[in-house]
Amino acid sequence: MLNQVGSLEATTNADLAARIHDVKDIVDTVLRAVDQNVANLRQIVAQAETAIFSLEHTIYLDVEAILDKVHCLVQNLGTTQLQEAIVTAVATLKAADPGIKILGIKTIDMNLKTVVVTDPDQMYLSLKSGYQKRLKALGEKDSAYTIVSTYGNIERVAENASCAYRDPTIKAMFLKEEFTYQMLAKPWKTVSVVMGVNP
DSSP: OHHHHHHHHHHHHHHHHHHHHHHHHHHHHHHHHHHHTOTTHHHHHHHHHHHHHHHHHHHHHHHHHHHHHHHHHHHHHTHHHHHHHHHHHHHHHHHHOTTOOOOSEEEEETTTTEEEESOHHHHHHHHHHHHHHHHHTOOTTSOHHHHHHHHHHHHHHHHHHHTTOOOHHHHHHHHHHHHHHHHHHHHHHHHHHHTTOOO
8 A cells, every 4th residue: 555655656746847847848948039039939928828728737637637546545545444345235235135146256255354356347236236126125114324324335335446447437437326326315314314313
């Protein structure tokens, strides 16, 4: 984990140094043009402005990528909690339906609460499907908290699965899943609070 932190710091420093060098090159070009009193000074300044705007966009994308990496790194620091959550999810779903198959997980040691996720997509889809079956099986006497916690568990698994990918399209799909289950849980959170339902 410390290697990942060190790698992220080195990459961030290198990116920042490169962007500072890019700005310096643009400024130096304009200053040389001013010193030489060149005829196309306006054109050089206009090109510099365009280059700065482009650089600004690149810096924004760099910062966005760094924030995403930090977010996932923080989640990875909680790997023990994630493993425990996955094991707990599997145990809960297996207790409700012993025949359920959870794909995308290589090994599970229920005693040590460790897992090896081999396919985050399959893991997410399997756990989501199991949770959805659990929701369908709820009756009138089940608590609203069960609905809230189930949606919350699906949301958390989607968030953790998103960190397995760098592709922004796939990450966006998982973020959409997170958002969907946050919205589905909202009305039930109100019911849980108003009715004083406890877990």
